[in-house]
Amino acid sequence: MHVRRIYSIAALNVRVLLSDRTALLWLLAMPIVFTFVSGVAFSGGGGGGDAPVRYALTVANMDEGSRGGELLDAILRSDEIDLLMLEGPAADEEAQLLVEDGDRSAALVIPRDYSERLAARESVTLTFHRNPERMNPLVTRRAVERVVTKLNADELAGRAVVSAHEAIRGAPSAEEELELTRAIRAFVSAEFAGPSTTVAVERLGRPAQSEAPDMGFQHSSPAMALMFVLLNGLMLSSMLVTEKREKTLARLLIAPVRRSEIVAANLAWRFIVGTLQLWFLIGFGALVFRVDWGDSMLALALVGAAYVAAVAGLSVLIGSLSGNPRRAETLSLVLSLAMCALGGLWWPLEITPEAYQTVGHLIPTGWAMDAMNNLLSRGYALSGVIPQVLVLLGFALGFSIAAVAAFRYE
Amino acid sequence: MRALYIALKDLKMRLRDRNTLVMMLLLPVGMTAIIGFAFGGESGISTVEFLLVAPEEGGFLAEAAAGLLSHHELFDVERATEEEARRAVAAGEKSAAVVIPEGLLDSVLTGAPAEVRVLLDPASNIKAGIVQSMIEQFISYLSAGSAVGRGVFETLDRAEPLGDSEHLALWGWMFMWMRDAWTEPPVSLDTSTTDTDDLNVHAYFAPGFAVLFLLFTMLASAKTIHEERESGTYERLMAAPLSKTSIIAGKMTGSYVLAAIQILTLIALGGLLFGIKWGSHPGATIIMALVTAAGATSLAMLIAAAARTGRQTDSVGTAIILVMSLMGGSMWPIEQAPEAFQRFGRFTFNYWAHSGFKKLVFDDAGLAGITQEISIICAMSAVFVVVAVLLLSRRRI
Incomplete structure (x- = not known):
């Protein structure tokens, strides 16, 4: 095999492609748009990862006493959520309708007899x-549950101490009861x-970074980079078909060029x-979206190279098998979308059934996403992604051999 | 009449093309099936596997935590040493591990400090989060019970020091009282989830994918305006006794009929293959489908009219369609995005089309219930068509 001849053909094609503005739109601009949109969507606002998101809760306080208001004050003091109050005699029904119609995510309804039942030491139910x-x-x-747990503890404590006094020392006087309760x-x-008793959460893997990356972009950047490398790579299959049809x-x-060359x-x-596309997106993600690509650039480079090789192999295979450019494009689109969905580029594989995860690991995207997770989240070094790299190289080899076998000049 | 011939010719060509059929039917049905496989299959979400590290002493509290979670079929709890747990979680073999400290029982009984540690797999955002949330809830209940119990001893002892026999009697009383009190707490929170039983994942995503691939089909159809010029057949058309208006009208009619066939077929396939119930108002469903077809046709025609070549129509149009689908909720549940994101989504055709179909499926809305969606899509279509016709009539197609 003559490297010089291979280089000449390859360099010519790269030059032709990179001089095409439409190709650049799909290679560079579209992945960035998609990364931005999905990053904002999943980061809960697009702010920094350290800025907690505040959600709003619709509330219908139907209570005729003062305890309902105290409960809402306690929820507000917890400083976790904002309250959207509904007023009027039918606020409870309105709240339910708003949620059912999809206009509001959730609503809390405090019943009319809330204060009355608490005063009578009867159980009362809030509806969420x-x-x-x-x-x-x-x-x-x-x-809301955290506030209710505290409220229950307060209520039960008052009742418990009086009941305990009754059980072992007899009924307390009104004055004693007040003092005990207080x-x-x-x-x-x-x-x-x-x-x-406290709960401490320790996220294993990489030590905390000084500048916390936005979790939305931390997921969307690698996923969209893999997706667009796949989509563009497979779409390039039609160029081989066009070359066949146009007799070039x-x-x-x-x-003097051999078929294998x-x-x-x-x-x-x-x-x-x-x-080039992958590294442009990695660089853009790091600089603009503050994505932390892990501690080992070498490992990232190997994973990227193995994945791109697999995509290139599949692209040439599709081009070799297809009879016309439109068929190649359609097949590429079908395969790209299916592989993105099944490989965990659109949603994490962890939430899908076992069978789905198995299917996801029959294709390159599942392994590439695993490798990205190992590098970006778990902070693995090169040794931690060797299995994924080997599998991806296996795909690349298999597709390339099949492409050579299926290749025809016309 | 002449326009109808052009429409019929275009329609025949599109329906004979296998690639068009793949885009029209196979892809939307395939994507809906994949989504159903991921989120709606009978096997459901895979179990949340986590490890429990607990000491011998006070282990019953750990058992209580494990028991609480094991009641739910979603959880699969195994015991391990901390070393094993750290290794398994770090390797991503388990989503999380819960480490119960030696002095937890002492902490509950006496108020001595204790720390329950939750180790999370950093690559698991969802399952690890579920374990963390459940453990925080358990500890919150435990702390509340502990505070009440210790508060009773503390308060009574302060009022009048407790003797040994009182201490013993109080323990016995406390055990029984607490058990009953927390079974039915003073305030409980009842969650009412709307439509849970009827939530069909296919039904949620099928309309979104139908709209997405409807737009792709329409784009390919609208692109023929440029293909006619690029292949020279437009010149032949102009040689025939046809006005430019007839050609444009013919192209649009052909595209619209194709769109109507696609969306109605997808609705039928959704019912047959995925058991989607499109509501009990077939008239409203058909009108929504026809209005959606009009919206997709006019939008694609506008893109083609604004583009200079077939290739530009393809690339820019596909980009526009994908961004609109992402923003408008055709590819994922936009309801989970921040409010500001959803507000932007309302500017897209996809949002209103998906919203109309969701109301038909999930709210069993009739025509009156989808008036807003139909009006907005009709208004959008009118603007798209007018601008497209203006652009096309000013230039040589």
């Missing part, structure tokens, strides 16, 4: 309407302010374009 299509209610419900509530409040490949028959050149220029 949630729209199952949205994630916000998971956050707002937890915030004292135990002060104790419980102090306990909640500084609980003896057949002309090479009279040139033509396939190698086609693989090479797709590999060069894919690599």
